[in-house]
Amino acid sequence: MTPRDIDEVFARAAASEHRVDPAVLQRIRGPLQSSFAPVKPLARPSVYIAGFLGAFALIAVSLAGVLGLAGFHALTTTDRVVIFALLGVSAWASASAIAGEMTPQGRRTIGGWTLAITALALIAVFGVLFRNTGFQGFVLQGIPCLRAGLVTAIPEALLVFLIARRGFSRSPVAIGTLAGLTGVTMLELHCPNLNMSHVMVWHVGVLVVAGVAGWLIKRL
Amino acid sequence: MVRYQQADLEAANALIDQVSPMLHRFFMSQAVSRAHADDLLQDTWLRIHEARHTYRAGEPVLPWFYAIARHVRVDDYRKTRRRQNREQAVEVLPEPEARPPKTERGPDLDALLSSLPESQREVIAMLKISGMSLEEVATATRSSVGSVKQKAHRAYEKLRAMLGK
Secondary structure (H helix, E strand, C coil): CCHHHHHHHHHHHHHCCCCCCHHHHHHHHHHHHHCCCCCCCCCCHHHHHHHHHHHHHHHHHHHHHHHCCHHHHHCCHHHHHHHHHHHHHHHHHHHHHHHHCCCCCCCCCCCHHHHHHHHHHHHHHHHHHCCCCCCCCHHHHHHHHHHHHHHHHHHHHHHHHHHHCCCCCCCHHHHHHHHHHHHHHHHHHHCCCCCHHHHHHHHHHHHHHHHHHHHHHHHC | CHHHHCCCHHHHHHHHHHHHHHHHHHHHHCCCCHHHHHHHHHHHHHHHHHCHHHCCCCCCHHHHHHHHHHHHHHHHHHHHHHHHHHCCCCCCCCCCCCCCCCECCECCHHHHHHCCCHHHHHHHHHHHHCCCCHHHHHHHCCCCHHHHHHHHHHHHHHHHHHHHC
């Protein structure tokens, strides 16, 4: 049998009329007509992406502004460009994934592997940029950073969820990732501790905890 | 579709009449019974109605419908799997539903499709039966055109191997 023969079988099937039981169609119309009202279509994806990124920047900068921008001043110009560019690109990717998931045919969303790659990319950048090592006060200084980062991530997650829930489905991992990135950005602006292990564990930890929380919510 | 969003009842009825047979056939091609396909079609229309605001004017409408149908099918599959996992195995398994005999014209569509894995089956159903383009199928299945081509190619290879025996 050749592909043409197989095509013929499909062509015959496609040409034949397929009927749906009129009673089924009637059952479909019933509930639809009972809740019939005009709806406003979703805005373009770029509008949502801009909104998510606006919330990301606003929350990170305003909370860092309240707590102090010592971290930003401690960084060199190269550090600032590399770190904030990476955080910005990652936030844009997460925001795009959330906006995409708002329509049924939206592209594949962010999964666990994307979260892992983002965390590893941040760890690699911090590993290259920061040379201070040592574990003095590792936990004592780390816990407040993790806590502050997560406190920053929560309003971002709630805000993005509220906007995204108008869409077809939510993407908890992407929302968690974007919220975690908000926390990391706030910490990079606020925390002056440039110890490599501190930044790698406690700052990136905010992203991991927020992303995993999103993943767990998705599994529920 | 835009008129449906604006609560035009006539447009909604026309859409239901026009799209339902396509979606019903899509479900039937996924190796489900007619009654099950009826249920899935009803669920799909409820989801379509709830999500009608997520259609953006100017975008191709068929991938949007099929994407929702696919979500419904996947949810139904997961629900069935969960139920099966909860149920205890019975000593005597029910006999599978008998397939209609082959006609002299050759293998029928159901027999052809049922031999394919789920992902290849849905791609073939959309491409060859619903007449969608590669791009539309890629959009509806949230994958790339390359992936759709690969699945279609593998499906044809499998069908050829099976029918060549």
